[in-house]
Amino acid sequence: MPLRTSWAKDACPIARGADVFGDPWAVLVLREVFIGNNRFDGIRTQLGIAESVLSNRLRRLVEAGILCLEPYISGGRPRNKYCLTSAGVDALSVLHAIAGWAQRNTAAPEGKLMRVICSLCGTDSAPGFLCASCGEQFELSTTSWDHPNAPGRVISLGKAETIENAEASRFSAAP
Numbered sequence: 001m002p003l004r005t006s007w008a009k010d011a012c013p014i015a016r017g018a019d020v021f022g023d024p025w026a027v028l029v030l031r032e033v034f035i036g037n038n039r040f041d042g043i044r045t046q047l048g049i050a051e052s053v054l055s056n057r058l059r060r061l062v063e064a065g066i067l068c069l070e071p072y073i074s075g076g077r078p079r080n081k082y083c084l085t086s087a088g089v090d091a092l093s094v095l096h097a098i099a100g101w102a103q104r105n106t107a108a109p110e111g112k113l114m115r116v117i118c119s120l121c122g123t124d125s126a127p128g129f130l131c132a133s134c135g136e137q138f139e140l141s142t143t144s145w146d147h148p149n150a151p152g153r154v155i156s157l158g159k160a161e162t163i164e165n166a167e168a169s170r171f172s173a174a175p
């Protein structure tokens with residue numbers, strides 16, 4: 001028996017989107033992959049999440065076509081890391097929408113705000129769909145976060161692993 005109702009086939013796109021992003025762990029796992037923390041142990045440590053819950057959310061994000069599995073060997077053991085598919089990269093606007101709404105409508109502890117830096121024009125603005133200065137859409141390759149969880153360190157999202165650069169590095173590693 002399913003744990004909850006699935007809205008994956010609902011006619012309403014808000015319902016279908018909520019089916020994927022309507023879970024705090026799924027959204028926070030996605031945030032970690034965007035900032036380059038894309039290995040199981042790293043995500044578990046950062047989020048303080050139970051292994052079974054993390055396995056479940058990663059599996060759901062893979063099934064939803066947002067993350068892809070990228071096997072690698074560490075210490076002679078096979079392990080998995082997770083990269084963003086094109087649908088995953090497209091979820092940047094979802095994370096910015098959630099963050100923008102929260103900054104407008106919820107209290108920030110100690111007034112700590114998140115700023116999004118656009119490398120096209122070099123200015124920073126509140127999280128949103130478009131850069132407030134040059135009007136361009138925030139893209140992975142041109143976006144950095146000045147994030148309350150990493151004070152004093154600007155996080156370039158261009159370093160996030162995507163399916164394209166995972167395949168490119170696999171190709172270049174071939175003999």
Ligand SMILES: [Zn+2]
Pocket residue numbers: 118119120121122123131132133134135136
């Ligand atoms: Zn800009």
